[in-house]
Amino acid sequence: MKNISFYLIINKLYVMTFYKYVKYIKEQVLDTQWFKKAYKEKKVSIKYLSNNYFKTIFSNNHFKYENTKYCFYKLLLIKFDYKESLEKNNHLKLLNINIVNETRFKIVKLLIFLQKKFLDTNYFFNMKIIDREDFINIYIKKYNSYLDKSILSKVLNNTYFLFNKSIYNLSYLVPQKRFIYSIYIKDIINTNSNSLKGDEDISDLLYKKYQIKLSRRVICSIRNSYLIPKIRITKFNEDIECIDSFSNKRVLNKKNISLLPNNLEGVYELSSNKIETYPFLTTKIVYIGSSKNIKKRLKTYTEKYAHTKEIQNFIKNGDNIYFRVAKSLEYRLFERKIIDNFIYLHGSLPKLNTQRVLLL
Structure with missing residues (x-):
């Protein structure tokens, strides 16, 4: 294995924020006169660790994982090639950036390989339990490169990525x-x-x-x-209705909706034939909502429009959708309790919900 002198690695580069690190690459290298001169004289060339990258900074994330693929911000994939020492030892700056970029890229690449099934499904039952020492051994064997616990921790704790419209720390892929x-x-x-x-x-x-x-x-x-009770939670609070107060499930159509009482206040739930995968559990539930007039609200779902685009697009698919309702005068509070419980059990909001209920 090729020996790399540890003292050459500037540890502070690993712990820099995304913006500071990008600024460092630009101000300390790319925008300097010594680099432009060396590049013009072909003493230095630029290569990239991957051809799959994004150029526009839109959030504080080093890479993003979308549609089963991942890509880094372009400057984080730079690899400088040089054949000789540069004036004032500036080649050491290039070497350090090379080491940091390559190490981060290889760690992410290996983690994505190991956790790909989870990333493609967002289902925690597909998450592999990764021991850090085992990961280091796999890394060294795979890449014939140096890695220790200190460097791995720095990369895991200071690298962020975009996944399912949210930004996560890389340590998210190495859970306890x-x-x-x-x-x-x-x-x-x-x-x-x-x-x-x-x-x-x-x-x-x-x-x-x-x-x-x-x-x-x-x-x-x-x-x-993790505040897990010994038995399944069925009641959300001693002074509020429990989930058993929901009616039987019915197909969402005009006939079944017409059977509901007028001006019914409460909570309603939408589900489908398809089993939806959530981070912690699977279920057929796709939406939880509330209204001071459930009958009127559900009628909108059988017409040309629905009150959210997510529901409207889902209904257009033509699959059977089911509903059930629960009467409640405190329907906003009841809705919040049910959604909070859903998140606790399943790990995220129902598929068609876009935000949690905030009480004023």
Whole structure:
């Protein structure tokens, strides 16, 4: 393996913010007279680690993952080629940028390879548990390059990426084991709520279903850390209606909507035939809303327009959509409770909801 002198790596480059690092590359190298002269004299050339990049800065993210592909901001893919030392040791600046760009690019590339199934589905049951020491060993073997825990931590904690319209820290792809286990525990509780008597039962089912062996004490500790109750949550609050107050599910059509009482205040839920994948669980629910006149609101969904573009586009697909309703005078509060519970169980908003309910 090629030896790289550790002292040549400027550690501060790893911990710079995206904007500061880009500014450093421009001000300390690209916009300087010494670089322009060396480039003109062909003492230095510029190559890129990948041809897939974006040029416009639109947020504080080093790369983005969209449609099963990823691309970096262009300057973060620069690799300087030079055959000789430059005046005032300026070639060391180029070397350090090369090392930082290559190391970050390789770490991201390997992480995406390992977590691709999760990234393509956004389903945490497809998330691999990655031990950092194991990752370093895989990295060294794959790239024949130097990497240690300190550098890996700097890259993970100071690199950001755009994914599903949100910006995440790169460490998001290397979650703690306890967090992943908490998702499995939630699944066991929510699919076996009637038969569970305690953490011992959860331990047995975790092993049977996922081959994960955790003691009762560890499960209890994880539940306490992530505020997971022993039984499935059915009530959102002692003084508010529970989810069982919803009506039976019906196909969303004019006939079924006409059976609803006039001026019905409450919460309604839309679902489809298709199982939707959310980060923590799967479900057929696609929207949760509320109205002071549910009948009137649902009628709009059977006509040419709906009150959001997301719902309108979804209905255009022609698949059967179902609804169920729950009467509530405090319908805005009830809606917020249900959505908060949905996020807690599933890891995100329902597919067609665009924002959480904020009470004034």
